[in-house]
Amino acid sequence: MTEFERVLVNSFNAYIEEKGIRAISYRLKQHRFTSQFLDVLVDSLDPDLYLGIECKSISVDKGANALYFSQHFTVDKKGIHQIERISDYLNRSGRRGFLAVELRLGTGREREAYMVPWEDLEKLYRTKNLKLTVEEIRSFPEIKRDGKDYMINPREWGRKNRWEKDSLNEAAENLGESND
Template identity: 85%
Template sequence: MTDFERVLVNSFNAYIEENGVRAISYRLKQHRFTSQFLDVLVDSLNPDLYLGIECKSISVDKGAKALYFTQHFTVDKKGIHQIERISDYLNRSGRRGFLAVELRLGAGHGREAYMVPWKELEKKYLTQNLKLTLQEIRSFPEIKRDGKDYMVNPREWDRKESREESS
């Protein structure tokens, strides 16, 4: 489990506890020869918190200008791209999906993280627009930091999604 995933799970569980919501966030153990559908899951009877989140982290300080679908995502032995596998899982499970992208800015500059609705990612993939630029990533809702933790707020992500769907 990466540090970003661990911190995100802990941040979700803190949000759940602070708001008295019946839910739990967790990371499934990854096994060497089996594919893992998503990095972070949130289970709740509240559909707004029934989530599946894939986490990606890119190093801006080392020159990354975008998140590339060919470089940062996998293709399985059957030739199925990770975005297709996750989209299928989200459709079957009924979970709302997101891509959490952490931008590592280098020593002394900290990190930023953004929540990209899975539907947006899937749309780009299906139209063969196979990357998310830093500018595009930063146009999505930021997951604000509080020290080393993140302050998750799924309601903020909903508002962004709703605005875009009504446009």
């Protein structure tokens, strides 16, 4: 488990405890020859907290100017890209998905982290825009820091995922209405 993942899990659990919410954040143990679906999972009956989060970290101080889909994500033995595998898992599980990106800015400087809604990442991947620049990453909601921990506020990170939007559209169609 990376330091970023550990701090994110601990920050989620502190938020959950502070708010008195019935939920838990955890990281599944990764085994050498099996792939894990996501880095951080949050289980809750609250749909704002039923989450799947993939974590990536890039070193801006060492010259990284983008998160590349070919370099920072994996392709499995069957040739299936990590974004496709995670998208399938999120769609099947009904979890809200996010890519948490940590920008390491160098010695003596605070790290920054941002929450990219998975549907936005998937859209970029499907349109063959195969990178997310540091500038683009910074356009997404920041996970603000509180000392060494992160301040968790899932409602700031975008309310609806594709499943929720599709469900609302189906419900509206069943009533003979449009949800546009």
